[in-house]
Amino acid sequence: MSIRLKIISEMQQIAREQNITLPPLDDDLPLQSTSLDSLGFAILVARLEDELGRDPFTIADEAAFPLTIGDFVRAYENVPA
């Protein structure tokens, strides 16, 4: 499964667990508009680290969290596992 698909399916899984409905997850959708809250993102990052063996937000020099779905996916694609 591609990293993108993995991320999208994890987001959908967390949305189901939290009983929320996600809008279409287009690349330019701001993360804020996904209706996942900060805890939802924390769970997402934790599960992705488990499954992909990487956590781009620990090794990054700058502490900025991505703004859009596209930025989020690229953050995962651009780190070595």
Add this chain to the structure above:
Amino acid sequence: MRSILVTGASRGIGLSIARRLAAGGDRVIAVARKRGAELDDAIAAAAATSGEIGFKAFDLSEVGAIPAFVKELRGEFGPIFGLVNNAGIGTEGLLATMHNSQIEALVRLNVLSPIILTKYVARQMMADRAGRIINMSSIIATTGYRGLSVYGATKAAAAGFTRSLAREVGQLGITVNAIAPGFIETELTGNLSEGDRERIAGRSALRRLATPDDVAATVEFLLGEGGTNITGAVQVIDAGNTA
């Protein structure tokens, strides 16, 4: 078998916690810089029980190495159900004459390190939707003691961290509590004179000092069924010293 990570488990309170949990059937991952003869004995004794104690050498003040350390633990032991942030130092000193490097070392090991360790262990607990976290505070967090201002600040930090984190991770089924022991006889309080010890015991409602095993029993309780609906709490264990 549940895995419980206990920091500072080579002696003192942490060792008592490791012994008791292993006797109750848990797998304890004991962390300290050096293993030591007492822990060797406890590891051997645990082999005869339904539990076990495994040792991992790690210097918790190496904060930058914590993420990789937690990853390694996960690989070796699988999901971690409980985290007991017990390792700590109790450097005494009048603030005016304490060296800045001592102040920094105290804050690093007692505050920064358990917070970062908790960050990485809690993330795994979040993915598993279960877990128990216990932080070691002290009665010094709420009472004053000459020569322990920096230590007291670090132990108050543990209580504050506990309450807010409990709010953050509660909906995921993770509990976060703190234990605030009074004076417990260990190496950390070893330089207390006989007179001081008697004075502290004499001031306690029960006229004695609490023991490392008293703290261990409370840890066991909080990790067990009895702790299911306890979170954000600070349990004092001081034989009534602050009553």
